[in-house]
Amino acid sequence: MNALAAHGVYWLCIVLMMTGLYIVISRDHLVKKIMGLNIFQVSVIMFYVALGKVHGGTAPILIGTGGDHGEVIYSNPLPHVLMLTAIVVGVATTALGLALVVRIQEAYGTVEEDEIVRMDREDAL
Amino acid sequence: MSEHLVVLAVILPLLAAPVCVVFRSSKIARPFAIGVAWSCLLIAGKLLGQVMLEGDISYMLGGWAAPFGIEYRLDPLGAYVLLIVTTLASVVLSFAGGTSGMDLEEDRLYLYYAAFLLCIAGLSGIAVTGDIFNIFVFLEISSLSSYALISLGTGRRALRAAFSYLVMGTIGGTFFLIGVGLLYQVTGTLNLSDMSAILKPILASGEGLRGVFVAFAFLVVGIGVKLALFPLHQWLPNAYTYAPAKVSAFLAATATKVSFYLLLRVVFGVFGAAFVFGTLRLHFLLVPLSLAAMFTGSLAAIYQTDIKRLLAYSSIAQIGYMTLGLSTNTELGLTGSVVHLFNHGLMKGGMFLVVACVVARIGSTRIEDWAGIGRRMPWTMAAFVVGGLSLIGVPGTVGFVSKWYLVLGTLDAGWHFAAVLILMSSLLAVVYVWRIVEIAWFRSPPEGAGPAGSECAPLGQIVPTWVLIAATVFFGLNTELTVGVASRCAALLGVGG
Numbered sequence: 096m097n098a099l100a101a102h103g104v105y106w107l108c109i110v111l112m113m114t115g116l117y118i119v120i121s122r123d124h125l126v127k128k129i130m131g132l133n134i135f136q137v138s139v140i141m142f143y144v145a146l147g148k149v150h151g152g153t154a155p156i157l158i159g160t161g162g163d164h165g166e167v168i169y170s171n172p173l174p175h176v177l178m179l180t181a182i183v184v185g186v187a188t189t190a191l192g193l194a195l196v197v198r199i200q201e202a203y204g205t206v207e208e209d210e211i212v213r214m215d216r217e218d219a220l
Numbered sequence: 221m222s223e224h225l226v227v228l229a230v231i232l233p234l235l236a237a238p239v240c241v242v243f244r245s246s247k248i249a250r251p252f253a254i255g256v257a258w259s260c261l262l263i264a265g266k267l268l269g270q271v272m273l274e275g276d277i278s279y280m281l282g283g284w285a286a287p288f289g290i291e292y293r294l295d296p297l298g299a300y301v302l303l304i305v306t307t308l309a310s311v312v313l314s315f316a317g318g319t320s321g322m323d324l325e326e327d328r329l330y331l332y333y334a335a336f337l338l339c340i341a342g343l344s345g346i347a348v349t350g351d352i353f354n355i356f357v358f359l360e361i362s363s364l365s366s367y368a369l370i371s372l373g374t375g376r377r378a379l380r381a382a383f384s385y386l387v388m389g390t391i392g393g394t395f396f397l398i399g400v401g402l403l404y405q406v407t408g409t410l411n412l413s414d415m416s417a418i419l420k421p422i423l424a425s426g427e428g429l430r431g432v433f434v435a436f437a438f439l440v441v442g443i444g445v446k447l448a449l450f451p452l453h454q455w456l457p458n459a460y461t462y463a464p465a466k467v468s469a470f471l472a473a474t475a476t477k478v479s480f481y482l483l484l485r486v487v488f489g490v491f492g493a494a495f496v497f498g499t500l501r502l503h504f505l506l507v508p509l510s511l512a513a514m515f516t517g518s519l520a521a522i523y524q525t526d527i528k529r530l531l532a533y534s535s536i537a538q539i540g541y542m543t544l545g546l547s548t549n550t551e552l553g554l555t556g557s558v559v560h561l562f563n564h565g566l567m568k569g570g571m572f573l574v575v576a577c578v579v580a581r582i583g584s585t586r587i588e589d590w591a592g593i594g595r596r597m598p599w600t601m602a603a604f605v606v607g608g609l610s611l612i613g614v615p616g617t618v619g620f621v622s623k624w625y626l627v628l629g630t631l632d633a634g635w636h637f638a639a640v641l642i643l644m645s646s647l648l649a650v651v652y653v654w655r656i657v658e659i660a661w662f663r664s665p666p667e668g669a670g671p672a673g674s675e676c677a678p679l680g681q682i683v684p685t686w687v688l689i690a691a692t693v694f695f696g697l698n699t700e701l702t703v704g705v706a707s708r709c710a711a712l713l714g715v716g717g
Contacts, residue, residue: 119387132390139394143401174404177353181397184360188390191364195371195383202376211380218377 104145111138123208125199129192136185140178147174222266226279226292226348229263229302230358232256234341240334249330253337257310260340264306268299272705278350286350287411293350297558297709301347301481304565305474309340311687312470315573316680320580321464323374332372336470338365343478352400352490353410355482359396359446362478363389366471370463381458388455392445399439403490406431416490423495432491436500439486447479449543450513453536457520460532460572465579468528469572472535473565480542480561484554487546488713497549506547511641513540518648522655527575527585530652531568534611537645538564544638545626553629554710556622559702563610563618563695570688571607574600577677577685587656592665594657596675599682601660603689608653610692613646617696621703 111134118131152170200206203214236256240249271277271294279292294302313336319326342362346355367389371382404410407418422432441452448456456476460468487496496502517537524530538560545557577600578593579585594601610617623642630638676682695702 116391119391125383128387132387135391136394139397139401142398146401146405174401180353180357184357184364184393187364188360188386191367192383192386192390195367195379195386198371199376199379199383202379215377215380 105142108138108142108145111135111141114138125196125206125208126193128208129189129196132192133185133189136181136188140181140185143174143178143181147171223279225263225267225270226277226294227281229260229267229306229348230292230341230345232260232263232341233337233344237334237337237341240330240337243330246327246329246333249333253333254310254313256337257306257313257340260344261303261306261310264299264302264344267294268296268303268705271296271299272708287409287414290354291350291411292348293413294348295709296705296712297481297484298347300558300705300709301478301561302344304477304562305340305343305347308470308473308565308569308688309336311684312466312473312569312573314680315466315469315576315684316678317466317576317580321374321466321576322372323378324372332369335365335368338362339369339470339475343474346478346482350412351410352403352412352415356393356397356400359482360393362475363393363446366467366475369467369471370459372467373462373464375462377458378462381455381462385455385459388445388452392442392452395438395442395445397442399435399437399442402431402435402438406435412485412489416492419490420492423492423499426499433500436486436491436496440483440502443479443483443486447476447483447543448536448539450509450516450536450540453513453517453539456536457529457532460535461526461529461585465528465572465576465585468532469569469576472531472572473569476535476539477561477565480539480546480557483543484546484558484713488715493549493713493715497547503547503549506543507635507638510540510544510547511638513537513543514641514645515648518645518652521652522648524652525587527587527590527656528572530587530656531571531575534649534652535564535568537649538568538611540645541622541626541642544642545629548629548633548635548638549715550629550632551707551710551715552625552632554713554715555703555707556625556627556629558709559618559625559706560622562702562706563622563692566618566688566692566695567607567610570685570692571604571611573681573685573688574604574607577681580681581675581677587659590656590660591663592660594661596665597677600677600685603682603685604660605657606689606693608657610696612649612653615696616693618692618702619696621696621699625703625706 115131115135115138119128122128147170149168149170152168155169155172158167196206203211205211233256240253243249277294281290319329324332339362342358345358349355367382367386370385371379407415409415409418445452460472514537517533517540521530521533524533542557542560545553575585582589610619613619613623627639627642
């Protein structure tokens with residue numbers, strides 16, 4: 096119980112991660128797959144944000160006046176900054192994925208993977 | 221100027237890509253993209269010479285000192301991979317053929333060049349950067365542009381292939397990102413050399429390693445997906461089969477190679493051979509997987525009816541050779557792997573370009589439709605035969621050089637069975653290469669085909685193809701350059717322990 100409370104946020108990340116992966120694997124609807132992928136990526140973003148948190152830390156800004164800032168405990172901003180880039184990557188992936196789904200819809204007339212597989216198999220015969 | 225060359229190798233294609241889009245004209249975009257690719261090749265050649273003579277180059281982006289700023293660090297291995305990427309990029313881009321084999325209007329071809337340049341920027345970036353988060357970003361740049369390039373293939377299956385690759389590739393990339401996060405948590409740095417220095421005492425103490433173990437697992441699985449390491453290779457055959465042949469030529473020759481470079485970096489550069497092979501015993505996992513890749517890849521290639529799918533399965537087998545060389549943890553084996561990066565890039569790139577020539581002529585990649593093609597396009601198919609001989613590993617071609625070092629490496633590691641298995645899987649390569657040769661040269665062409673030799677591919681296609689194929693022979697006979705660089709890289713990686 097103690098371990099659960101101490102690492103609560105990480106457990107949450109794992110739950111989200113598994114939810115996302117499960118959607119990607121189990122759903123046939125291509126848009127749902129992309130959304131699952133998105134949830135999976137968001138879980139990693141949350142994980143990074145949690146990494147940077149320092150207990151009792153404030154925002155990483157200058158506090159106090161003049162040259163003397165005293166000892167200030169602040170959260171690590173670096174993982175947060177990294178995640179800005181990761182969010183951009185995630186957005187680009189989602190956009191490209193959805194664009195492909197649109198093209199697939201135009202070419203096959205459906206976005207259900209099992210039907211697409213069946214149509215491809217019929218083509219091959 | 222010359223101290224900025226490292227960053228120029230990435231910036232140049234990265235900035236050229238949007239410029240291509242601004243042109244909105246394929247007539248201008250094509251020479252422009254070719255010019256950029258060849259300049260990148262010049263830069264890469266100069267950098268490799270500089271690194272080999274004067275040692276590593278370190279470049280601080282924006283003047284921020286490492287490890288806090290982003291450092292671009294080029295060692296012989298990085299420069300060598302950069303050279304592979306830019307060589308293949310400039311040759312494949314120079315390959316004429318317009319939109320043949322592509323589902324794209326002629327007047328929108330500039331978008332293809334933009335995506336291609338982005339892919340070059342991403343792959344080059346992985347080779348030059350010394351910052352692990354930067355690697356992730358470049359990995360995603362190259363992957364995203366390659367999904368777009370693959371979806372350009374004719375027929376609706378290309379779309380599905382691109383979509384499955386997108387899903388698999390994103391999962392792989394995100395796994396890599398999780399590994400980076402865990403490593404950052406343990407070491408507090410993102411700079412590769414700094415990370416390895418901080419990890420060393422932690423690994424030596426042997427305590428609190430759980431985070432490191434998990435990070436390693438995530439990194440290796442993530443890279444494994446991008447590398448198409450057996451059994452994570454499911455995306456590769458479809459992607460290479462349905463992509464335009466030119467794109468397959470470029471991706472087959474570079475994308476998986478750069479991922480393999482990344483694996484080398486992570487295994488030897490960050491964690492160190494002592495931890496990976498001593499504590500974790502990765503070879504117990506990697507050797508069976510490599511052997512499985514070699515045999516399932518080659519066996520599957522024998523039964524294919526589509527030439528591009530055949531070459532794709534053969535790529536999976538070749539990746540098996542590279543990971544086998546890595547897992548020997550000997551200098552000779554690593555030399556074999558590293559030299560095979562270049563050699564396989566040349567021959568697979570050349571063979572896919574042959575496919576592109578034939579597709580431009582007869583529009584089919586079904587092996588049955590290739591009957592008698594050797595008489596119709598003798599020069600093109602002669603290139604295929606030489607490439608095929610190299611794939612088998614016949615002396616005098618580059619394939620022999622890589623296999624020679626791989627076999628020496630496995631013997632050095634004391635794995636005689638692996639040496640025998642390398643030779644056996646080469647015999648399988650004989651089978652699938654011979655199948656093509658037999659159909660292309662010894663069957664009579666279909667009715668209505670022109671007289672022998674009348675349908676040669678245009679010069680703009682033959683020359684790039686033969687540049688790569690001639691290089692496979694040249695570097696097969698003159699091994700000083702490639703093996704010299706590769707053995708230096710292998711020595712610097714630091715095996716054993």
